[in-house]
Amino acid sequence: MKLTLHIWRQANSTAPGRMVKYEVDDVSEHMSFLEMLDVLNEKLTLKGEDPIAFDSDCREGICGTCGFMVNGVAHGPLPKTTVCQLHMRHFKDGDVLYLEPWRTRAFPVIKDLAVDRSALDRIVAAGGFVSIDTGAAPDANAIPVPKERAEISMDAAACIGCGACAAMCPNGSASLFTGAKITHLGVLPQGQPERNERALRMVAQATEEGLSYCSNHGECEAVCPKGITLEVIARMNRHYIKAEWVDRGQPAE
Numbered sequence: 148m149k150l151t152l153h154i155w156r157q158a159n160s161t162a163p164g165r166m167v168k169y170e171v172d173d174v175s176e177h178m179s180f181l182e183m184l185d186v187l188n189e190k191l192t193l194k195g196e197d198p199i200a201f202d203s204d205c206r207e208g209i210c211g212t213c214g215f216m217v218n219g220v221a222h223g224p225l226p227k228t229t230v231c232q233l234h235m236r237h238f239k240d241g242d243v244l245y246l247e248p249w250r251t252r253a254f255p256v257i258k259d260l261a262v263d264r265s266a267l268d269r270i271v272a273a274g275g276f277v278s279i280d281t282g283a284a285p286d287a288n289a290i291p292v293p294k295e296r297a298e299i300s301m302d303a304a305a306c307i308g309c310g311a312c313a314a315m316c317p318n319g320s321a322s323l324f325t326g327a328k329i330t331h332l333g334v335l336p337q338g339q340p341e342r343n344e345r346a347l348r349m350v351a352q353a354t355e356e357g358l359s360y361c362s363n364h365g366e367c368e369a370v371c372p373k374g375i376t377l378e379v380i381a382r383m384n385r386h387y388i389k390a391e392w393v394d395r396g397q398p399a400e
Contacts, residue, residue: 176236200259211307221311249314266356273352274345303331305373312367322361326379343390
């Protein structure tokens with residue numbers, strides 16, 4: 148398979164960037180997208196050129212490290228798939244692909260396709276925790292959790308923090324990410340002590356990071372590799388509004 152790649156090249160966060168064209172003519176349909184880039188990088192290295200920088204770690208769609216735009220779509224054209232799990236069999240000979248880093252102010256480019264997503268870490272640090280005793284671990288069934296709430300929490304906890312939601316959102320919003328992190332703790336009994344504080348702090352931190360507000364375009368849900376739905380944003384808004392009322396001394400109905 149032969150592909151034409153137009154890849155964003157940028158030496159560092161302050162240097163100007165540009166699209167550079169590459170021809171790759173020995174692509175196997177069994178390769179993952181990142182393996183295809185590995186082959187290209189090997190050729191560039193042998194020619195004495197700078198290899199293309201991109202984020203990756205587990206390459207199993209679990210860690211959320213990888214991610215960039217493929218023809219304007221975060222993680223590429225396949226639904227509910229990270230770019231490391233996107234295989235070349237989903238493309239055809241002669242395809243022209245444009246690869247760009249996440250495009251949002253909160254994720255500055257480090258180099259080429261690699262961006263700094265530490266803004267998401269700071270959002271989690273602002274409130275993504277629960278109160279625990281530091282003694283021995285309690286029994287797993289010590290705190291009963293209704294099945295429905297456990298399922299809501301687990302679905303939200305599937306978020307891997309890849310940042311595709313913010314990169315694809317026209318507003319540059321990470322509401323799907325923030326909503327997932329607030330939801331997966333906020334619906335559990337263990338998450339109640341910090342529930343109000345969590346919502347206020349995490350939303351405030353997202354705003355401070357330059358991640359805008361949700362206007363229900365739904366692009367985030369469409370590209371989320373874990374299939375997280377807009378419901379978590381609605382839950383985040385409810386938690387936040389109730390927390391605001393409590394913070395002002397009003398009863399939360």
